[in-house]
Amino acid sequence: MLPPPTAVLAWMPDADQPPLTVSRMLTAWTFDPVMVIPVLVAAGLYLWGVRMLRRRGDTWPPSRTAYWFFGLVLVFVATSSALGVYDRTLFVVPAIQHMLLQMIAPVGLAMGAPITLAMRTFPVEWRRVVLAVVHSGPVRFIGRPGVAFALFAITQFAFYYTPLYEASLRNVWLHDFSHVHFVLVGFLFYWALLGVDPVPHRPPFFFKFMLVLALAPMHILLGIPIMLMNEVLAEGYYLEVARTWGPTLIDDQEVGGGVLWGFGDVAAAALISAFVVQWYRSDERDARRTDRALDRQYGSGPTMPPWWLEPEQAERPPPPREA
Incomplete structure (x- = not known):
């Protein structure tokens, strides 16, 4: 008897799992095609793009590649490791999944600059298509950092405080869609916020x-x-x-709420620190740019008079010293 189509295209492990031990954390895996195949395709296309650049003598920052694969690995671990096996058994597990998929992994994906890589490797006609999409009306709207932040925030509250959460536990397609949605809405927010790739608004x-x-x-x-x-x-x-092991339902939920609170604050603190460093470096670049402009205009030799003095003031001899 052939398995139903949902079992071939997508699946989720049984909710009735054995106790979560250290051994199970390391050995329990699940491979949902809806989550695994896109990760593999994204990894292959990115490596193909980098290889294309190197074959024609261009360079691509290794840090960008590292960021991209950091994000993909987090998506894979969050959905295929023990987190993916127990995400319908314990409330705390989907809470951890949520933070990884929406808060952390998209940072690496956005910093990997996939649109920039595509623009440098695609044929000219395809590059025009990419730019047309980036600057289209719908993308210009959701690409506003304020709008992207609203979607980023509303998604989280709508998921937990509506029947969507329970529905995602029961339906395989909603289960996978919630994971994909977390990654996409997180990428949209960081893409608009960080501006590493071409964006419609800065x-x-x-x-x-x-x-x-x-x-x-x-x-x-x-x-x-x-x-x-x-x-x-x-x-x-x-x-x-009817789980018979581990914390009670209310204790499990309490820990999961703490994860949503604490994990989010830690990620926000890391982003704030990164933005402070970026701001400082931006000020340094502006200062160096200003210095170079002044040097080009007024000269940089040690015997040159200060640029703020008028020429006649600079050429006027100093007053005689009193005896």
Whole structure:
């Protein structure tokens, strides 16, 4: 008897899993085609692009490649390791998955500059198509950092505080779609925020920095209410699973809420630090650019008079010294 199409195209492990031990953390794996195949395709296409550049004598920063594969590895681990096996058994596991897929992995994917790589390797006609998409009306709208941040935030609250969470535990397609959606909405936010690739909008640095600061209170509002809830999210589903080991349902949810709060704050702090460094380096670049412009205009020799003096002041002899 042939398996149903959903079992061939996508699957999720049984919710009734054995106790989660250290051994199970290291040896429990699942390979959902909907998640594994896109990761492999993205890795192959990126390496092909880098190879194309090197074959024609161009260079591509190794750090960009490292960022890209860092993001892909996190997506793979979050969906295929023990996290993917137990994400329908314990509430804390999808909370960790969520943070990895939406908060951390997309940073590496955005820093990998895939659009820039495509623009440097695609034929001219395809490059025009890529630019047309980047500057199209829908992308210009969702590519605004403020709009991307709103989608980034609303996604998280809508997932946990509506029936979507329980539905994603029961339906394989919603289960996979939620994972893909987390990655895409996270990539959209960091793509618009960091501006490593071509983007339709480049707002002031201060505005983008304020969006990064807003990540911390957003995760406080997301995680703490879940920690303090007296009722269990998706309680009907978890009662059907009837897990007999590990924490109680309410304790499990409390820990998961703490993960959503704490993990988000740690990621926000890391982003704030990165933005401070980027701001400092930007100021340094502006200062060096200004110095070079002044040198070109007024000269840089040690005997040159200060540029702020008028020529007649610079040529006027100093007054005689009194006896």
